[in-house]
Amino acid sequence: GDGDSAASAQQIKAVEFVKDGSVRQLLSELVAESLKTTFPDLAKNVAPVVVPCNNAAFGDYQCNNAMALFAQVKGKNSNFKNPRAVGEAIMKNLPETPLIETTSIAGPGFINIKLSKSWLEQRLEMILQDGLNSWAPVLPVKRVVVDFSSPNIAKEMHVGHLRSTIIGDCISRMYEFCKVEVLRRNHVGDWGTQFGMLIQSLFEQNPDWMNQGDQAIGDLQNFYKAAKVRFDQDPEFKERAQQAVVRLQGGDEQSRLAWKRICEISRKEFQEIYDKLHVQIEEKGESFYNPLIPSVLDQLNEKGLTEMSEGALCIFVPGHNVPLIVRKSDGGFNYASTDLAALWYRMKTEKAEHVIYVTDVGQSSHFAMVFKAAEMAGWLEEVQDDGDVEGRDEDGASGYAAVAANNGKLEGKKEKSKVQLRHVGFGLVLGSDGKRFRTRSTEVVRLADLLDEAKNRSQVEIRQRLEERGDLKNWTEEEMEHAAKAVGYGAVKYADLKVNRLTNYTFSFEQMLDTRGNTAVYLLYAHARICSIIRKSGKDVEELVSEAGVLRLEHPMERQLALCLVRFSDVVESAINDLLPNQVCEYLYDLSCKFTDFYSTCNVIGSPEERSRLLICEVTARVMRMCFQLLGITPLYRL
Numbered sequence: 001g002d003g004d005s006a007a008s009a010q011q012i013k014a015v016e017f018v019k020d021g022s023v024r025q026l027l028s029e030l031v032a033e034s035l036k037t038t039f040p041d042l043a044k045n046v047a048p049v050v051v052p053c054n055n056a057a058f059g060d061y062q063c064n065n066a067m068a069l070f071a072q073v074k075g076k077n078s079n080f081k082n083p084r085a086v087g088e089a090i091m092k093n094l095p096e097t098p099l100i101e102t103t104s105i106a107g108p109g110f111i112n113i114k115l116s117k118s119w120l121e122q123r124l125e126m127i128l129q130d131g132l133n134s135w136a137p138v139l140p141v142k143r144v145v146v147d148f149s150s151p152n153i154a155k156e157m158h159v160g161h162l163r164s165t166i167i168g169d170c171i172s173r174m175y176e177f178c179k180v181e182v183l184r185r186n187h188v189g190d191w192g193t194q195f196g197m198l199i200q201s202l203f204e205q206n207p208d209w210m211n212q213g214d215q216a217i218g219d220l221q222n223f224y225k226a227a228k229v230r231f232d233q234d235p236e237f238k239e240r241a242q243q244a245v246v247r248l249q250g251g252d253e254q255s256r257l258a259w260k261r262i263c264e265i266s267r268k269e270f271q272e273i274y275d276k277l278h279v280q281i282e283e284k285g286e287s288f289y290n291p292l293i294p295s296v297l298d299q300l301n302e303k304g305l306t307e308m309s310e311g312a313l314c315i316f317v318p319g320h321n322v323p324l325i326v327r328k329s330d331g332g333f334n335y336a337s338t339d340l341a342a343l344w345y346r347m348k349t350e351k352a353e354h355v356i357y358v359t360d361v362g363q364s365s366h367f368a369m370v371f372k373a374a375e376m377a378g379w380l381e382e383v384q385d386d387g388d389v390e391g392r393d394e395d396g397a398s399g400y401a402a403v404a405a406n407n408g409k410l411e412g413k414k415e416k417s418k419v420q421l422r423h424v425g426f427g428l429v430l431g432s433d434g435k436r437f438r439t440r441s442t443e444v445v446r447l448a449d450l451l452d453e454a455k456n457r458s459q460v461e462i463r464q465r466l467e468e469r470g471d472l473k474n475w476t477e478e479e480m481e482h483a484a485k486a487v488g489y490g491a492v493k494y495a496d497l498k499v500n501r502l503t504n505y506t507f508s509f510e511q512m513l514d515t516r517g518n519t520a521v522y523l524l525y526a527h528a529r530i531c532s533i534i535r536k537s538g539k540d541v542e543e544l545v546s547e548a549g550v551l552r553l554e555h556p557m558e559r560q561l562a563l564c565l566v567r568f569s570d571v572v573e574s575a576i577n578d579l580l581p582n583q584v585c586e587y588l589y590d591l592s593c594k595f596t597d598f599y600s601t602c603n604v605i606g607s608p609e610e611r612s613r614l615l616i617c618e619v620t621a622r623v624m625r626m627c628f629q630l631l632g633i634t635p636l637y638r639l
């Protein structure tokens, strides 16, 4: 049986000190080694389960493999009497390592792991010397598509698109931090029937539009509204608009030019928002995929997936009441056919291994059907994992409802891995009246105005605080503007990211700009305060950093803070698995609380431990900045 070989202590070999990856990943590798020794026959099918300890008094991390393993081996000629004995064997066979100080068994077989003080000290010094990048969790994926923002041309870009922009940007940043190539895609709605009425209106109202530049259209939203009114009220215009669509889609040159002009105007407006928020995104709109649709549909037809129903071409997806319509009865393509073609392109041409869609939860059944259709077509089977990424556990991903298709599970190592399709759904933004967020009763909020208001309010408050402190004279107008943007836009982003994306949240300037509580303002102040402690010390941190062995963790509050700091990459790993940016926010807030605990019990400036503690301050500031970076928030060094 498996149990017998457990005893041979000779098999225990010291594992080389690996520095890349999250702490959880490093510990998982050690557990994997032990499992190989303890259960040579089973180990390759068992993923190490290592999680932070529930109770800090017992340890820092815990390994939970024993219970499930006992269930597998019991009765089968094994020497293990209970799960606790399994836990003890795994614990005993853990390789020699500088990571771990002590281990102990709790309850039915949990292995508690306490990290070693000197390893923690080294790890923190490593951040100071090499930066945080070598800590990035190792992900079993090289290229992903993140489809986010994706407003519709000529229609308004609303707060839903703002949420998509903020969440999608954060997810992209997290993957990028893990050295995964991200194709940030703006799937703008630039190919609907709405263009018929827009182009027709333009031609009829402004025969000279070609020579008038953007003036010919004026405010695009008003232009859209007027065209829509006419379309709904004037049947003859409607007729002409429908013919215009046909001409546009047939490639008529004049129509194409008009279409381009309209798209250009929208694009400028969208870009204004992306520039403010420092969001990088590349447009590949619906029109881009249009030429691919016929061949993709042919392919699905050949596989026998499609059926005609009431004149429309449909895919009936098990578990859904309505079919996925992929060609309308008038022969036109739609949102779903475009998404199928886009998905095909992303997987086959762009070779993305994960494709992530960030939209409101209202679209989850659309995506569930598209994903299922792709699965039925056999599209997902064909990506080969190089197998060079190890230590991925099976239970890393959560079962969130919004994680469709493969249920968000990352595949085990060295297996042929499927492409992963995930819908990242989010809830509504509400106004103070509890209804969908709008400025006035009917008008939709103009996003640029919203961002400006956040910035202006921040500016007023920053100015006031500086005045109170008598510090105003030390700030230039540019510095003030820079700070107001960081605080204002940061507040909008953070308010959005800090809630679990599936829940609705209420938009409130007062709340998001509160200097106390879990807000960007509070966190930006917290970071600036740490920077000011370092400045006030008058010490050259770079010099301290270059000297090895200065950082010491003697006080319990120092250790508590250090532990929180080294968990940073665990958090990123988990936030990516679950595609939940709020985990990074929770971490950042927790970190700033742990820093406060440390700072209120441990003297820094002028204390005998000053040099070490300044370094602890510096690491904290750097980890905070990395969190800000992942959240897309600009850090401030004084405030």
Ligand code: ARG
Pocket (backbone or CB within 6 Å): 147, 149, 150, 151, 152, 187, 188, 189, 339, 342, 357, 358, 359
């Ligand atoms: N334009 C769509 C909307 O405003 C979002 C597009 C999302 N992406 C996609 N591939 N369907 O709701």
